[in-house]
Amino acid sequence: MQVEKTAFARKGTMIETRHNGKQALPEPTLRRLPWYLAYVKMLDALHVEHVSSTQIAKKLNVDASQIAKDLSFLNIKGKTRIGYEVRSLVKELTDFLGFKHRHNAFMIGTGSLGSALMRDVNLVQYGLNIVAGFDVEPSLVGTKVGEIPIYDIAELGERQRALGVTIAVLAVPVEHAQEVTDRAVQSGIKAIWNFTPYRIKVPNGVVLENTSIYAHLAVMYNRIDAGLYNTQTH
Amino acid sequence: MQVEKTAFARKGTMIETRHNGKQALPEPTLRRLPWYLAYVKMLDALHVEHVSSTQIAKKLNVDASQIAKDLSFLNIKGKTRIGYEVRSLVKELTDFLGFKHRHNAFMIGTGSLGSALMRDVNLVQYGLNIVAGFDVEPSLVGTKVGEIPIYDIAELGERQRALGVTIAVLAVPVEHAQEVTDRAVQSGIKAIWNFTPYRIKVPNGVVLENTSIYAHLAVMYNRIDAGLYNTQTH
DNA sequence: TAAAATTTGTGATATTGATAAAAAAATATT
């Protein structure tokens, strides 16, 4: 008899279980999950009930077995000759990706990009709720972006304590990225979503996610120049 | 005597030269270059003249030999015991990454995220110049975001022909991503910067760069939940 | 002048993830 086996164990080793019980899954897999979610959400809206990995594969340009593998990490099983149940796929993915939760966050740097992101209502749909902005510029402090108030960055610590926010979105000029980060961490921030092109350093225990959209621009320019097409990765 | 040897030829094979003469360099390398640029720009502003790969490594959390390797792809040579010349590093990187060029672009979808990006003045600093926006929403057509006019999406083709713009930034709702893409391609667009979480398909000959910021959110949530820290990749 | 220290440049190795192919399971059809 076989003990419940972890799907797709590599090289004979079990995939390790992290200390909170969640499986450690490859980052490329994690990055693909939102694509699947976006697609099956669409199907759900069209009242489609089942979808196979081969169907998804055809639409999204991802290998079918890759999709099956990815989903098996979440213990999502499909039925032979039927495929996956769209409804539960939406639910499980949304759940796993953390999009149904509400994560409160601070926006640090409310200039061009920062205020732009504060105006993006989609973020809240994906679980990110920006509750306050911070800046050094006196002309901005005291104003609002939409409904969101902007405070002086000197108040970061006390606002953190008052609101219990642990996520910060960083959109300051490159030259201040590191110092502002240090201050944020000192103020109790536990996760930083970095939109600057600068590679900030954070102490152990703080989550850092870099999203430098300008780097993506560089990749695009390079492909255009090179006459390289369709070599999409991300 | 040795013939001029390409740096870091792998497995004995020369790195192939692309038809425009540029070297084919690994995508991870290309993605790291903007980090180096951001850092050395800062140094340049501080009038630092030389910087070694070990110094950069310490600041950016990237392996020193990785940096040396990356830079050698661009034929940037350092001096032993001195390092690289900051000034020329800035110049060469900016040049190579295409940031000094002006690339005109259309914004398709001027809702929350789209208009947000149109307001981001940094984009032009990185070579992207959004000259017009397009939307289906009648209340938006005819208005402006900053200085940039918004047209009806039906005009996409004629505007393309009139302005010769070949890059489109896509920020429409997921469910319209594919149809809008098809229309854009048909209108003569040659490169698409996709901000939707949907994995659109483009015909061969069209460059596609996906930047789904929401996917990054998912990665961040996952790390927070898992108690995994500092496993930054991008 | 010579040795030491530091840094670049380069090759080898190991790891990781994608791809392709094969097997197994479950359902529908005859």
Next chain:
DNA sequence: AATATTTTTTTATCAATATCACAAATTTTA
């Protein structure tokens, strides 16, 4: 009930890239 078909699941192979270790070069210092 048996067979065929579709789909998931598994295994094996391959390619890409990061990591590690070392050699060559050059400046600094004794």
